[in-house]
Amino acid sequence: AQSVTQLDSHVSVSEGTPVLLRCNYSSSYSPSLFWYVQHPNKGLQLLLKYTSAATLVKGINGFEAEFKKSETSFHLTKPSAHMSDAAEYFCVVSDRRQGAQKLVFGQGTRLTINP
Amino acid sequence: DTAVSQTPKYLVTQMGNDKSIKCEQNLGHDTMYWYKQDSKKFLKIMFSYNNKELIINETVPNRFSPKSPDKAHLNLHINSLELGDSAVYFCASSQGGRGETQYFGPGTRLLVL
Numbered sequence: 001a002q003s004v005t006q007l008d009s010h011v012s013v014s015e016g017t018p019v020l021l022r023c024n025y026s027s028s029y030s031p032s033l034f035w036y037v038q039h040p041n042k043g044l045q046l047l048l049k050y051t052s053a054a055t056l057v058k059g060i061n062g063f064e065a066e067f068k069k070s071e072t073s074f075h076l077t078k079p080s081a082h083m084s085d086a087a088e089y090f091c092v093v094s095d096r097r098q099g100a101q102k103l104v105f106g107q108g109t110r111l112t113i114n115p
Numbered sequence: 116d117t118a119v120s121q122t123p124k125y126l127v128t129q130m131g132n133d134k135s136i137k138c139e140q141n142l143g144h145d146t147m148y149w150y151k152q153d154s155k156k157f158l159k160i161m162f163s164y165n166n167k168e169l170i171i172n173e174t175v176p177n178r179f180s181p182k183s184p185d186k187a188h189l190n191l192h193i194n195s196l197e198l199g200d201s202a203v204y205f206c207a208s209s210q211g212g213r214g215e216t217q218y219f220g221p222g223t224r225l226l227v228l
Contacts, residue, residue: 043220044158045219046216046218049216101146101209101217103217108156
């Protein structure tokens with residue numbers, strides 16, 4: 001069975017400083033990994049995904065994540081936070097077997113940006 | 116041009132009622148999903164349909180019945196609503212499985228009184 005652990009339920013940073021949201025995964029198969037963002041009272045938007053190509057994945061809005069198999073991690077980073085980044089972030093794992101795809105979500109990390 | 120749309124956006128109803136939520140996608144995808152997000156924002160898959168065929172059913176009470184009239188639509192009917200059904204329900208779609216990106220609708224906020 002797959003699982004995802006987001007190590008921080010809440011992260012608070014100042015505008016213009018780096019962002020680090022941590023995610024560890026567990027998967028018996030070669031995983032696909034995603035980061036989704038949910039702004040207040042909105043749906044989920046894909047930030048980036050990893051599917052066994054380059055281990056450093058670049059996403060939208062300046063976010064990127066690095067897949068580290070030895071550490072089973074897929075941490076999300078951004079060099080400089082913007083006020084509009086305040087949202088809930090979900091790390092997600094999916095196995096890549098044929099047939100049904102099931103996304104397994106982490107508990108979410110709420111990112112707060114201080115002016 | 117909305118890719119995945121859900122109606123209604125908000126739904127307030129009494130315990131014991133029956134209600135439906137509709138989902139439509141115009142992305143040409145062949146797989147659709149229903150997810151439930153609880154009050155702590157935890158998201159869990161409920162159902163998945165591929166080409167109108169049920170392929171995932173995650174031990175959801177049988178009061179919940181998904182229906183897929185065609186590839187572009189996946190509706191969720193809930194009988195005998197309970198307080199614990201209050202949540203945000205998200206529809207999503209993808210082209211096949213195997214790590215393909217799922218695109219989410221805006222969600223339907225259901226409040227059972």
